[in-house]
Amino acid sequence: MDRKFLVIGLDSAPSEIVIDRRSEFPVLSRLIEGGLHGKMRSSDPPITIPAWMVMTTGKDPGRLGLYGFRHRTGYSYDKMWIATSQAFKERAIWDVVGDHGGRSCLVSIPPSYPPRRVPGELISCFITPDQDKEYTYPKELRAEIEAKFGPYRFDVVFRTEDRDEILKEIHAMTAKRFDVIEYLMETRPWNFFMFVEIGVDRIQHAFWKYMDKAHHLYEPGNKYETAIVDYYKYLDGRIGELLKRAGDDTAVLVVSDHGAKRMKGAFCINEWLIREGDLVLKEKPQRGASIEKTPVDWRRTKVWGWGGYYARLFFNVEGREPQGIIKPEDYEKEREAMIERLLAIRGPNGEAWATRIIKPNEYFADVRGDYPDLMVYFDDLFWRSAGTLGWGTLYLAENDTGPDDAVHAQEGMYILYDPRKKESRRVDIDILDVAPTVLASMGLPVPPDMRGKVAGSGLNT
Amino acid sequence: MSKEFTTISIPTALFKKIEETIRGTEVSSVASYVAKVVGEALLKAEAEPEVFNKEEEEKVKDRLKALGYID
Numbered sequence: 001m002d003r004k005f006l007v008i009g010l011d012s013a014p015s016e017i018v019i020d021r022r023s024e025f026p027v028l029s030r031l032i033e034g035g036l037h038g039k040m041r042s043s044d045p046p047i048t049i050p051a052w053m054v055m056t057t058g059k060d061p062g063r064l065g066l067y068g069f070r071h072r073t074g075y076s077y078d079k080m081w082i083a084t085s086q087a088f089k090e091r092a093i094w095d096v097v098g099d100h101g102g103r104s105c106l107v108s109i110p111p112s113y114p115p116r117r118v119p120g121e122l123i124s125c126f127i128t129p130d131q132d133k134e135y136t137y138p139k140e141l142r143a144e145i146e147a148k149f150g151p152y153r154f155d156v157v158f159r160t161e162d163r164d165e166i167l168k169e170i171h172a173m174t175a176k177r178f179d180v181i182e183y184l185m186e187t188r189p190w191n192f193f194m195f196v197e198i199g200v201d202r203i204q205h206a207f208w209k210y211m212d213k214a215h216h217l218y219e220p221g222n223k224y225e226t227a228i229v230d231y232y233k234y235l236d237g238r239i240g241e242l243l244k245r246a247g248d249d250t251a252v253l254v255v256s257d258h259g260a261k262r263m264k265g266a267f268c269i270n271e272w273l274i275r276e277g278d279l280v281l282k283e284k285p286q287r288g289a290s291i292e293k294t295p296v297d298w299r300r301t302k303v304w305g306w307g308g309y310y311a312r313l314f315f316n317v318e319g320r321e322p323q324g325i326i327k328p329e330d331y332e333k334e335r336e337a338m339i340e341r342l343l344a345i346r347g348p349n350g351e352a353w354a355t356r357i358i359k360p361n362e363y364f365a366d367v368r369g370d371y372p373d374l375m376v377y378f379d380d381l382f383w384r385s386a387g388t389l390g391w392g393t394l395y396l397a398e399n400d401t402g403p404d405d406a407v408h409a410q411e412g413m414y415i416l417y418d419p420r421k422k423e424s425r426r427v428d429i430d431i432l433d434v435a436p437t438v439l440a441s442m443g444l445p446v447p448p449d450m451r452g453k454v455a456g457s458g459l460n461t
Numbered sequence: 462m463s464k465e466f467t468t469i470s471i472p473t474a475l476f477k478k479i480e481e482t483i484r485g486t487e488v489s490s491v492a493s494y495v496a497k498v499v500g501e502a503l504l505k506a507e508a509e510p511e512v513f514n515k516e517e518e519e520k521v522k523d524r525l526k527a528l529g530y531i532d
Binding site for chain 1: 463
């Protein structure tokens with residue numbers, strides 16, 4: 001291993017802020033001026049889980065068998081499981097580093113609860129259920145961190161209307177994380193260091209409408225207009241401090257797992273399926289009722305959906321679901337017809353949508369786990385999917401689960417700064433390129449089953 | 462690309478027995494019954510210790526809902 005590598009993960013950071021507004025961030029700007037940079041196409045789906053694991057394993061979601069935070073348990077109607085660190089069986093960058101005698105420091109990379117055993121140190125992420133759980137590897141690290149910095153902060157209480165409070169909380173969380181990271185950097189030997197700052201995602205969800213003039217809820221002159229950019233400026237300063245500690249010869253990757261953009265609204269997928277006659281309920285739902293808590297007449301239901309940043313649709317197939325009614329021989333025909341109907345959906349004012357639909361079993365070369373029958377990005381993700389019921393409308397101006405201003409964008413960003421090359425060039429990459437790029441840059445072999453390319457190798461320019 | 466369905470053979474006597482078992486229940490077909498029972502058996506065989514207890518799972522789910530990741 002001929003060099004150290006630092007990965008600075010900024011959850012949800014778009015190139016439109018980090019790269020396009022670089023003049024406001026002197027440290028990031030210096031990295032951009034001396035490194036490869038550009039957009040990074042995220043995974044499908046472009047969601048925190050599985051995206052960070054796609055990035056660090058170099059395997060797509062089909063191969064990982066992970067399509068979001070939760071999954072159906074087999075073909076049951078009501079059982080589901082949440083993706084934790086145990087759901088990822090594939091080897092990641094730190095495993096290869098460990099094979100070659102190197103040590104890694106890993107801080108809050110989703111999902112890292114329960115903490116996995118790594119050659120080095122690990123602090124878990126925001127799916128840690130409670131402060132009093134074991135959340136570090138080795139487990140003694142927790143007491144050391146808490147004695148020095150107080151309780152570690154995984155996340156903030158989100159979707160509160162008190163914006164002053166959430167702004168304060170996000171800054172406090174990020175400040176503490178950087179304090180802990182600086183401490184680890186100074187006290188632990190490492191070859192590979194990676195952390196994910198989730199505060200970037202949280203501040204964008206909470207404050208996007210105050211910044212983006214194109215947002216339907218934007219108010220000119222509001223007091224939070226610069227909240228997001230001010231936070232990035234703060235990050236920029238803290239990253240500068242880290243770089244001083246990381247060493248002059250260390251290669252640095254600043255990267256996001258996906259981008260962000262304004263939310264136009266939420267489309268009520270299950271309301272739509274009811275109107276279309278695909279989903280039949282046994283009783284009238286309460287406003288905002290969750291589909292998993294609503295009695296469904298399965299013998300008359302063909303399709304139901306889940307919400308989130310994208311919609312997952314499930315077909316009720318005879319021989320697969322317990323009370324399935326679609327004949328297996330009609331499955332493809334029904335799926336095609338559904339795709340056609342979904343693509344015809346327009347916005348509340350009749351505007352055309354750029355909806356994208358994925359059939360997981362055809363899209364992924366190797367499809368594993370509990371995948372849905374269809375993945376739907378309404379209007380290229382500008383409209384999130386509301387799985388909840390009882391709204392009496394198909395379109396919600398806001399998120400069904402609380403105040404929110406932003407959605408995910410397929411394109412994230414990256415800056416790859418190699419002090420030995422200092423070459424500034426704009427090259428767009430794919431999320432699968434990250435793991436091979438990091439390993440190659442550390443002088444380590446790239447496992448042959450990583451399909452991505454080494455960025456800047458001339459293959460993807 | 463993988464096909465969503467495939468066929469296997471099972472003994473006719475077993476098929477008939479399943480037919481009798483599911484008569485009058487909510488299970489819609491012999492295939493659905495087999496998929497359910499075998500699926501559950503596999504889950505049991507592969508089961509790893511639960512990461513979250515019930516209360517923790519609800520807590521994490523509520524948080525993921527509030528964060529906009531699910532529902």
